[in-house]
Amino acid sequence: MKPERSNSVSVASKHHTRLQRTFSELPRIPELHGSVESVPAATEGLSYPSWSLPRKLRAREPSDSETSLHKSPQSKTSGSSLVFQKLARKLGKLKGGESTAASGSSVSSGDKDKSTFRMSRKKSRSQSAGTMEGVDGPEPLSRSLEQLSPEPSDRLLEGIKAFSTPGATPTGTPTGTPKMPRSWSKTKLGRRGSGPDPELEGALPSLFKAGSKKNLAMDPSEILFEYIEQGNVEGVQQLLEANMVPDLNATNEDDFTPVDLASMLNQTAIAKMLLSRGAKDSAKFCRDPFSRFTRITALLMESERELDSLKCELVTQSAGNSSVKDLERRLRKWEWRAHLFRKMKTNYEHADVPHPPTHVSLHVTSSCSLNVRWAEPEDTNGAVVTRYRIEWCRSELFAPIVGEFVMTDLRTTEYAIPDLNKGERYHVRISAFNMRGFGPAQMATPPSAVPSSWHDVGGSHPRFEGSTDNIHVISAQLSMTLSNSPPLSPTHNGAPTFNSRRTVKKGISKIFGSGVKFIKAPKPSGVHLASLVYSDDSKVLVTVDDNIPIVEVSDSHSSAVGVDFVWLAKIACTWDHIRGMCSVSNSYVSSPAVQFRNRLLHAILDLQGVLGMQDLGLLHPVPYKDSHGAITFVMVQYLKDARSMQSSSLKWVGLPRLWKKRPQPGSGEGLERLSIPDQLVLDAQEIIAHHGNTTRPLAKGLYLGYLKARSSLASMKVICSREYPNVLPHIRIRDNPNISSEEWAWLKSLSSPSHLSHAPHTSTGSQSLQKLLLPTIDTFLHNLGISKEDAEKHQLYHHEVIELNEGISLLLLLPPYEQICTAPGSSDHFANIADFIALPINTFEIMQLYTYQKAFMTKFSMVSARLDIELLTSQQRMREAFSKDEVTAAKHLQNKLEGFQERTDQAWKQMRWIEEALQRGRSLSLGADSLTSVRTLREAIKARPPNGLAIKR
Numbered sequence: 010m011k012p013e014r015s016n017s018v019s020v021a022s023k024h025h026t027r028l029q030r031t032f033s034e035l036p037r038i039p040e041l042h043g044s045v046e047s048v049p050a051a052t053e054g055l056s057y058p059s060w061s062l063p064r065k066l067r068a069r070e071p072s073d074s075e076t077s078l079h080k081s082p083q084s085k086t087s088g089s090s091l092v093f094q095k096l097a098r099k100l101g102k103l104k105g106g107e108s109t110a111a112s113g114s115s116v117s118s119g120d121k122d123k124s125t126f127r128m129s130r131k132k133s134r135s136q137s138a139g140t141m142e143g144v145d146g147p148e149p150l151s152r153s154l155e156q157l158s159p160e161p162s163d164r165l166l167e168g169i170k171a172f173s174t175p176g177a178t179p180t181g182t183p184t185g186t187p188k189m190p191r192s193w194s195k196t197k198l199g200r201r202g203s204g205p206d207p208e209l210e211g212a213l214p215s216l217f218k219a220g221s222k223k224n225l226a227m228d229p230s231e232i233l234f235e236y237i238e239q240g241n242v243e244g245v246q247q248l249l250e251a252n253m254v255p256d257l258n259a260t261n262e263d264d265f266t267p268v269d270l271a272s273m274l275n276q277t278a279i280a281k282m283l284l285s286r287g288a289k290d291s292a293k294f295c296r297d298p299f300s301r302f303t304r305i306t307a308l309l310m311e312s313e314r315e316l317d318s319l320k321c322e323l324v325t326q327s328a329g330n331s332s333v334k335d336l337e338r339r340l341r342k343w344e345w346r347a348h349l350f351r352k353m354k355t356n357y358e359h360a361d362v363p364h365p366p367t368h369v370s371l372h373v374t375s376s377c378s379l380n381v382r383w384a385e386p387e388d389t390n391g392a393v394v395t396r397y398r399i400e401w402c403r404s405e406l407f408a409p410i411v412g413e414f415v416m417t418d419l420r421t422t423e424y425a426i427p428d429l430n431k432g433e434r435y436h437v438r439i440s441a442f443n444m445r446g447f448g449p450a451q452m453a454t455p456p457s458a459v460p461s462s463w464h465d466v467g468g469s470h471p472r473f474e475g476s477t478d479n480i481h482v483i484s485a486q487l488s489m490t491l492s493n494s495p496p497l498s499p500t501h502n503g504a505p506t507f508n509s510r511r512t513v514k515k516g517i518s519k520i521f522g523s524g525v526k527f528i529k530a531p532k533p534s535g536v537h538l539a540s541l542v543y544s545d546d547s548k549v550l551v552t553v554d555d556n557i558p559i560v561e562v563s564d565s566h567s568s569a570v571g572v573d574f575v576w577l578a579k580i581a582c583t584w585d586h587i588r589g590m591c592s593v594s595n596s597y598v599s600s601p602a603v604q605f606r607n608r609l610l611h612a613i614l615d616l617q618g619v620l621g622m623q624d625l626g627l628l629h630p631v632p633y634k635d636s637h638g639a640i641t642f643v644m645v646q647y648l649k650d651a652r653s654m655q656s657s658s659l660k661w662v663g664l665p666r667l668w669k670k671r672p673q674p675g676s677g678e679g680l681e682r683l684s685i686p687d688q689l690v691l692d693a694q695e696i697i698a699h700h701g702n703t704t705r706p707l708a709k710g711l712y713l714g715y716l717k718a719r720s721s722l723a724s725m726k727v728i729c730s731r732e733y734p735n736v737l738p739h740i741r742i743r744d745n746p747n748i749s750s751e752e753w754a755w756l757k758s759l760s761s762p763s764h765l766s767h768a769p770h771t772s773t774g775s776q777s778l779q780k781l782l783l784p785t786i787d788t789f790l791h792n793l794g795i796s797k798e799d800a801e802k803h804q805l806y807h808h809e810v811i812e813l814n815e816g817i818s819l820l821l822l823l824p825p826y827e828q829i830c831t832a833p834g835s836s837d838h839f840a841n842i843a844d845f846i847a848l849p850i851n852t853f854e855i856m857q858l859y860t861y862q863k864a865f866m867t868k869f870s871m872v873s874a875r876l877d878i879e880l881l882t883s884q885q886r887m888r889e890a891f892s893k894d895e896v897t898a899a900k901h902l903q904n905k906l907e908g909f910q911e912r913t914d915q916a917w918k919q920m921r922w923i924e925e926a927l928q929r930g931r932s933l934s935l936g937a938d939s940l941t942s943v944r945t946l947r948e949a950i951k952a953r954p955p956n957g958l959a960i961k962r
Contacts, residue, residue, distance in 0.1 A: 229255035230267075237270045238349060242278050249286060257288035263308060266291045272393045272444050273305070273353040280393040284419045290395040290444075298446040302357050309350035315343045360391035363441040365451035373749040376431045376462045380745065381453055382423040383439055392443035398450075399424050401437045405456065411435070415442075429460045463753035463810055471812050472920055477865045480916050484872045487909050491879065494902050525619040527552045527658075528559040531685050533637035536562040536570070536605075538612045539689060540625055540644045543697050544651040548661045550620075555667055557689040558619070558659065559641060562612045563605055566640055571723060573605060574632060575851050576877055577642055580613070581628040582859050582870035587613055590878050600885045606878065619658065622646070627703060627859070629696055630734070630852045633685050641685045645700040664693055703734055704860055709816040710744040711778075713785055715793065716806070716821050717839060718830040718927055719847050725830075726847040727923060728839050735853075735860045738845065739819065740789040742781050746818040748810055752778040756807045759941040759949055783950055786822065786943055794838070799825075801944040808929060808939035811922055813861040823930040823940065830931060850923055858920060865920065873913055880906050 229248065233255045236244040248255065260266055265273070268290045271280035294301040319340045326333050364386040372380040381399055397416040400407060416424055429435060436457040440450040464470060531537050539559040542550040552558055567573075580587070591610045617623055626646025633641045648654055651661050667690045674683060683691070714737035717728040730738050748756075755778070790800040806821035813819065823829055831837040839845045848856075858866040883906050887899040929935045 229253050230259045233257075233267055234261050234270060237267055237274065237276060237279055240274070240276055240279070242276075242282070245279050245282060249282070257283055257286060260291065264291065264293060264304065268393075268395055269294065269301075269444075272395060273301075273356060274349070275352075275356045275391070277393055280395075284393070284395065287418060287420055289417045294444070295396065295442070298444065301444055302354070305350055305353045305357060309347065309354060312343055312347035312350055316340070316347060319343060356391065357444065360443065360445050362445045362448040363389040363392070363394050363443050365449050366397065366439050366441050367451075369439055369451050369453045371437050371453035371455055371458050372745045372747075373458050373461060374425060374745060374747045375460065376465055377427070377429050377460050379426045379429060379435060379437065379458055379460055380423060381426065381437050381439060383451075384422060386441050386448070389441075389443055390445070390448075392445060394441045394443050395419070396442035396447075397422075397439055398442065398447055399426070399437065399439050400450070401426055401429075401435045403433060403435060405436050407436065407438065431460055431465070434459050459749070459751075461750035463748040463750060465750045466753050466757070469809070472922065473812065473814065473862055473865065476862070476916060476920060477868065480865060480868045480872060480913070483909060483912050483916070484868060487872060487876070490902075490905050490909075494898075525560060525615045525658075527554075527556065528561055529554060529556060529686065531559065531635070531637075531639040531641060532561070532564050533639055534566065535564045535639050536566045536609075537639065537641040537685070538562050538609070538616065538644065539633075539641050539685075540616045540620060540646070541629075541689065541693060541696055542620065542622075542626075542646050542648055542654070543693075544648050544661070546651070546663075547665075548651060548663050549667070549693055549697075550648075550654060550659050551662050551667070552659060555662060555670060555690075556686045557693070558616065559686065559689075560612050560615050562608050562642075567601065567605065569602070570640065573609070574628075574642065575855075576606065576874060577609060578628045578630075578852060578855050579870035579874045580610075581626070581644065582855065583867050583874070584617075584624050586871050586875065587617075590875055600881055603878070603881045603885065606881075616644070619656065621654065621656065622648075627700060627856075629699070630848050630856070633688050633692075634681060635683070635685050635688070636681055639685060641689070643689065643696065645696055647700065664690075667693070699731070699734060702732055703856055705733065705735075706860055707733065707736060707739070707813075707817050708741075708744075709746060710818075711742045711746045711748065712739040712817070712819045713742055713782075713789055714739045714811065714819040714821050715789070716823050716829070716923070716926055716930070717837070718850075719837065720830055721833050724849045724851070727850050727853050728845050728847055729853060731844055731846055734846065734848065735856045736813070737819070737821075738793070740785060740792070742778070742785050742820070746812075746816055748778060748818065753807075753810075755779060756805075756941075759805070759807070759946055760938055779950070782820075783946060786946075789822065790943075794842070801942065801947075803943050804930065804936070804940040805943065805946060806926055806930065806940055808926070809922070811926075813857070817861065821926055823926070826931050826933060826936065829927065854921060854923065862920065869913070869917065872909075873917070876906065876910055876913060880910060 229251070233245065233248055236248065255267075257268075258266055261270070266289065268280055268283050268288045270276075271283060272290070294304070319336060323333065323336045323340065326336065366383040366386055368382070368384040370382050372382070374380045379401070383397065385394060395417075397419075398413060399416065400410055400413040402409070402411050412426070414424060414426075426435070426437070434457050437453040438450040439453070440447045442448070528537055537559050539557050540550075541557055550558065587610060591607070591614065613625065616625060624646065625644040627644070629643040629645055633643060654661075671687050671690050672683065673691075681688075689696075715728075716737055719726045719728065728738065729736065733739070786803075786805070787800070790803065795803075802825045804823045804825070806823055811819040811821060828837070839847075855866070855870075858869075880903075883899065883903045887896070887903055890896040890899045929939045
């Protein structure tokens with residue numbers, strides 16, 4: 010900010026003289042004439058009346074409402090506390106180079122006589138008015154500085170000491186230069202125009218974070234500009250980490266942003282710190298870089314004119330004039346501004362445009378976009394780079410320019426060029442910008458590319474394209490159909506008859522308790538539902554008996570419990586429609602399947618009620634069983650704040666404490682011999698780890714996945730890693746997920762060696778698939794522990810690219826067709842590796858789609874789960890229909906529901922890819938055009954190696 014042109018008389022000298030007289034009149038505490046450090050020791054055990062201090066330092070008499078506070082020894086608003094707090098602030102207003110002792114010793118005898126006379130008058134006035142007298146008489150002023158200011162900040166005390174240190178001079182600036190931010194200089198921490206000690210500057214952000222009323226009124230942007238002028242890197246960092254973050258793109262009165270100021274002052278560390286947080290330079294000076302120099306020159310000339318004017322005015326003033334101090338203060342401020350502008354001008358003249366960016370690479374990301382990446386120039390020529398310009402053109406001469414984009418947000422160093430024409434070749438270059446302008450451009454590597462995708466070869470579309478919209482249409486039509494269906498029979502519009510007595514008991518028990526009975530010992534052959542809720546501090550929510558909350562679902566289970574488990578997994582993806590499905594399942598109770606799912610829904614409602622949370626989390630992929638045939642489905646949920654869950658029947662307990670109370674399985678025995686509550690406690694850590702990994706997605710990129718199946722009597726399972734149970738075992742090929750049409754044509758040609766010589770072969774880029782694929786396969790198979798001989802027999806699946814979402818794609822690697830699926834009772838390579846687990850394919854697909862296509866999976870789960878209930882009730886309605894009209898209406902509804910079911914299954918099949926890949930991998934005829942062995946791939950690349958690729962022989 011510009012210095013003030015006010016002619017007001019400074020009051021600093023008055024305060025100084027007044028404090029001199031005050032200290033000379035206090036002979037009983039001579040130590041006080043030293044520094045603030047001596048205040049606690051000097052005042053210990055002493056007492057003196059308030060009239061011995063200046064009037065502004067006196068403590069007011071406490072009001073009636075404050076009398077009780079003055080009596081308390083812990084009061085923070087006592088009279089003596091106010092006195093010494095004001096005294097400490099006044100000490101900061103002494104002259105920078107003068108000590109308190111020197112000031113006291115220089116008082117003349119005449120001044121002492123006048124002070125004695127003034128003190129006698131103040132004494133008589135205070136006695137008549139009864140100042141400083143409370144209920145118990147005068148307030149003793151014998152408290153130390155720590156008692157007067159409860160729990161003071163160490164940095165604040167150091168700052169106050171720095172202000173009273175004799176001869177303290179700020180470093181890095183001219184003598185007397187204002188070091189404090191303008192907003193801070195208006196506070197009572199120091200006299201205007203006197204700079205604080207550097208130790209205090211470090212304390213200012215801490216005070217700013219404290220959030221006092223004065224600090225909240227300050228402008229953080231002004232403080233930021235001051236710190237940049239001073240080159241205070243630590244202060245800027247602390248200010249950016251404070252609660253009240255300044256506006257990083259605000260401009261000062263000179264039209265400079267913080268980035269402009271830091272770059273012109275050559276504060277490289279501060280400029281990069283600001284740029285990494287999204288700060289930008291001013292666009293006003295970027296259109297014409299020379300306008301920046303013009304602005305700096307004009308500001309420098311203005312400062313020099315003001316300096317000349319102030320110096321002339323200062324010469325004409327008499328030595329005893331009171332306005333001299335104000336002129337000196339303004340002179341110092343204008344000297345500091347002139348110093349800054351000279352430095353800016355010098356830095357501008359010595360700087361030059363930056364060198365070209367480095368490591369510029371071009372990637373094909375889709376049929377209508379390209380992606381360019383770069384790194385900073387090797388040399389910025391004395392000024393920080395604040396912008397980059399990306400240009401693209403159909404001609405390598407860049408005439409005319411098709412498009413350009415100026416990147417001002419330097420938190421990322423890549424840009425996706427959108428809206429390009431499919432099949433056209435584009436050349437791309439990029440240049441860097443500093444305060445001197447744009448430097449020379451650097452061509453990308455490769456210099457040009459054609460926007461394309463592997464879908465362009467066969468005219469296919471991504472599996473997930475339009476899937477979410479399709480399932481939303483099915484859901485809306487299903488709701489309309491059910492709303493227009495005939496009403497239920499009057500004999501079935503009440504609560505379910507099988508649990509009417511249980512419902513009455515629940516209602517009575519809710520009067521006296523939670524109404525939910527937790528199971529301690531699950532019934533043999535019964536089905537139960539458990540809820541494992543955990544928090545950050547390794548604590549789980551348990552009952553008063555230190556068990557995981559378990560409720561009963563049914564006292565027996567059917568042979569279709571696996572189908573019910575998959576249905577519950579869908580329910581776990583959508584918790585918003587539980588009550589609606591409960592009302593449907595309550596309508597018909599004669600169907601065993603409907604009865605079981607109805608009990609399952611009521612068990613969910615019981616857990617939701619006692620836990621006070623609607624979302625119970627995801628279903629653990631493996632149900633727990635004991636030796637008596639009991640089955641327990643486990644819901645797992647993470648709760649960030651454990652304090653938000655308060656219940657009289659539940660408590661939070663650490664896992665180590667629970668483990669101490671549980672029996673351990675014997676040597677060679679499994680957990681199945683233990684009860685289910687003990688199994689859940691002992692396995693809690695593994696369940697929690699699996700839940701945390703289930704919803705963790707992969708980073709953007711193209712991956713190579715390993716597809717290996719294992720069949721059993723109950724279901725088909727797929728091998729996946731424990732670290733990422735929602736995806737196959739994998740390795741990353743590159744960070745660009747797209748496969749261009751040229752790369753895909755090369756892959757497809759591998760299955761027909763006669764066409765290999767005619768396939769396009771673009772491998773000029775370091776990230777080309779031709780260069781990366783074979784080395785990645787060798788590394789991956791080696792990491793899986795597969796021998797070189799068996800590795801040559803593995804097959805690359807190129808029927809399609811598995812696209813989990815827009816940013817993650819997979820190429821599949823399969824074992825030989827005779828090893829792709831392990832038969833029941835047989836063992837495979839992954840059976841003895843602890844890092845891999847086998848999950849049912851249905852459960853694996855639900856977890857994968859919930860992670861990578863959550864919008865689709867959430868809506869699909871609701872529609873599919875509801876359709877399952879509606880179809881079962883519709884079939885029951887047809888069996889119970891008696892009249893011709895009832896039979897016709899039941900058949901009509903059944904046909905509509907079956908049509909919705911077929912459409913839903915089609916939407917589900919469109920998203921599934923594992924079964925098709927397994928089918929092609931196990932069939933020689935189907936896989937002839939879809940699979941290529943690693944040996945064939947190696948021979949093809951050896952015959953026609955990409956540029957820069959060394960082939961291992």
